[in-house]
Structures are given as C-alpha cells and as structure tokens.
Amino acid sequence: MDDINKITYDPDRMRKEINSLKEQKNAIILAHNYQVAEVQDIADFTGDSLELARKAATLDNDVIVFCGVDFMAETAAILSPDKAVLLPAAEANCPMADMISAGELRVLKERFPDAAVVCYVNTTAEVKAESDICCTSSNAVKVVESLDEDRIIFVPDKNLGSYVSRFSDKEILPWEGFCFVHDRITPQDVKEARNLHPEAEVLVHPECRAEVIDLADGVYSTSGMIRHVCSSPGKEFIIGTEIGILHRMKKECPQKTCYPLSSQAICTNMKKTDLNKVYNSLKDLTPQVVVPEEIADRARKAIIRMLEVR
Ligand code: 13P
Numbered sequence: 251m252d253d254i255n256k257i258t259y260d261p262d263r264m265r266k267e268i269n270s271l272k273e274q275k276n277a278i279i280l281a282h283n284y285q286v287a288e289v290q291d292i293a294d295f296t297g298d299s300l301e302l303a304r305k306a307a308t309l310d311n312d313v314i315v316f317c318g319v320d321f322m323a324e325t326a327a328i329l330s331p332d333k334a335v336l337l338p339a340a341e342a343n344c345p346m347a348d349m350i351s352a353g354e355l356r357v358l359k360e361r362f363p364d365a366a367v368v369c370y371v372n373t374t375a376e377v378k379a380e381s382d383i384c385c386t387s388s389n390a391v392k393v394v395e396s397l398d399e400d401r402i403i404f405v406p407d408k409n410l411g412s413y414v415s416r417f418s419d420k421e422i423l424p425w426e427g428f429c430f431v432h433d434r435i436t437p438q439d440v441k442e443a444r445n446l447h448p449e450a451e452v453l454v455h456p457e458c459r460a461e462v463i464d465l466a467d468g469v470y471s472t473s474g475m476i477r478h479v480c481s482s483p484g485k486e487f488i489i490g491t492e493i494g495i496l497h498r499m500k501k502e503c504p505q506k507t508c509y510p511l512s513s514q515a516i517c518t519n520m521k522k523t524d525l526n527k528v529y530n531s532l533k534d535l536t537p538q539v540v541v542p543e544e545i546a547d548r549a550r551k552a553i554i555r556m557l558e559v560r
C-alpha cells in the first residue's frame with residue numbers, strides 16, 4: 251500500500267485506506283462526541299466518556315484507535331492492557347486533567363484521612379491510582395451516593411463537584427480545577443441565546459459554572475444531551491457544551507434545531523485529530539498509549555469500581 255498522505259489528502263481515498271487498514275489490523279475506531287465531523291463519521295462508535303470507557307472494557311479487537319484526548323485513551327489502555335491503544339494526535343491533552351498531580355492529591359488525603367476520593371475521569375492515570383473511585387459527567391452523583399463515607403475529596407473539577415453537591419448531603423471538598431471551555435460560558439451567554447431563540451430549551455454540561463447551571467432547563471453529559479434532543483417533544487435547543495457535539499445532533503435528530511450556547515466553546519485539543527492522523531496511526535500502529543503496570547493496576551480498581559455503579 252502506498253503512503254497516500256505523501257501523494258494527496260483525498261478524503262474519500264483516505265476513508266477507504268483507513269477501512270482496509272482497520273480490517274487488516276483487527277482495529278476499532280472510538281471517537282468522543284467533540285471530535286471533528288470527518289473523524290466522528292469514520293468511527294465505529296462515538297460516545298461520551300462513560301460510554302467510551304464501557305465500550306473499551308468489552309472489545310475483542312487487537313487495536314483501539316482512540317480519537318479523543320489523552321486521559322480517555324489512557325482509560326482504554328488501563329482497561330485493555332493486552333491491546334494496542336493508539337492516540338492519533340499524541341499531543342491532544344485535557345488541560346483540566348493536568349490541574350492536579352498525584353502528589354497534590356496525596357497531600358489532600360493526608361489532610362482528610364476520613365474522606366473518600368472521587369476523581370473525575372478527566373485525570374491522569376497517576377491521579378486515578380490514588381483515588382477510591384472514578385466518575386464521569388453522567389454518573390458523578392450516583393458514584394458519590396454509592397460511597398459509605400460522608401466526606402468526599404472531589405478532583406479536579408470544582409464545577410462538577412459543586413453540581414454533585416446539589417444532589418448529595420455528603421460534604422464535598424472540591425479541588426479548584428476547571429475546564430476552560432465550559433468555565434468561560436457566562437449567564438450573559440444564556441440570556442442572549444434565550445433572547446435570540448425564546449422557544450428553545452437550554453441544555454448545559456455539568457462542567458459549566460453554577461450560575462450558568464441555575465439558568466438551564468437541563469444538565470446532561472454529552473451523550474445525555476443527544477438523547478434528550480432526540481427524545482424530547484421540543485423542537486429547538488440551545489446547547490451549552492463544546493460545539494463538536496452539534497454534528498451528531500444534526501445527524502441523529504435532523505428534525506430538531508440546535509444552536510450553540512457559545513460559538514467560542516471549542517476544545518482545541520479535541521480538534522487535533524483528523525483523517526490523516528487516523529490513517530498514519532493505523533498504518534504505523536503509533537503513537538501508542540502505555541500506562542506503567544503498577545499505576546495501571548491501581549487506577550483500574552478506581553475505574554472498574556465506577557463501572558460497577560449502576
Ligand atoms: P462527557 O463525558 O460528558 O462526554 O464529557 C467529557 C468532557 O471532556 C467534557 O468536557
């Protein structure tokens with residue numbers, strides 16, 4: 251097979267080559283809901299963090315091409331240590347995940363020895379290894395409520411921590427991390443969007459600030475928003491999360507109209523993967539995500555414990 255990106259970047263040819271490489275290598279392509287349209291369209295499965303983790307835990311492929319950011323591919327690698335997990339854009343990271351280190355978490359655990367540690371899946375493998383249980387945006391409340399402890403160290407997202415505390419009597423001790431994409435959405439953005447589209451329902455992600463959540467009609471994970479748009483009798487929706495999600499909404503619920511709450515809500519890291527990188531990654535089986543065994547074994551316990559919460 252020739253190296254097609256040296257010749258030309260022809261999307262149709264690229265798609266054919268990717269599909270044939272996928273078969274040759276017994277690979278599957280997983281993509282997060284924020285990925286660019288061409289990547290979502292070539293993926294075998296597109297979902298939110300919890301769906302992607304559940305999927306990664308059950309696959310029998312030899313190779314997983316993970317189109318997302320580093321912590322998501324790490325989670326897949328931890329759950330599937332015998333498979334090659336590829337992150338086509340090696341530099342795609344989540345700045346929020348890097349806002350707390352394992353050392354900082356250890357200091358917190360010493361200060362609050364009676365507290366359980368819940369880490370958002372948007373964390374490094376080292377931080378997961380220091381945690382009792384992991385959570386995602388779609389199960390954070392259930393995860394916290396599943397614990398016996400009354401005091402919870404919640405890392406790293408202060409906004410998700412504050413959202414969980416609305417539904418729990420437990421004492422939540424949030425770390426001061428945040429997602430730059432969601433944290434910069436303002437109440438003014440909601441007011442302006444409602445003025446423009448007075449009939450539309452406002453749906454936001456729990457990584458948004460409390461004052462934005464107060465103004466919303468519903469709070470959902472990314473896939474939760476897609477399900478709500480498709481199943482709700484409403485016809486118009488204002489979507490308060492990263493704008494890549496609008497592609498799936500248009501595809502899966504073409505009869506509904508979805509507007510971005512903020513056109514600035516773009517996660518640059520989620521946009522680093524394209525067809526060319528997926529092709530190269532499959533061709534060379536690189537860049538591969540490898541988590542050291544000792545860290546992976548401890549982190550896996552926190553992830554599996556989360557997957558067992560229903
Ligand atoms: P979801 O799990 O809701 O897809 O969120 C992932 C994420 O990174 C949101 O910024």
Ligand code: SF4
Pocket residue numbers: 319343344345346347372429430431432457492517519520
């Ligand atoms: Fe991280 Fe925010 Fe990007 Fe999600 S949208 S991957 S939380 S930076």
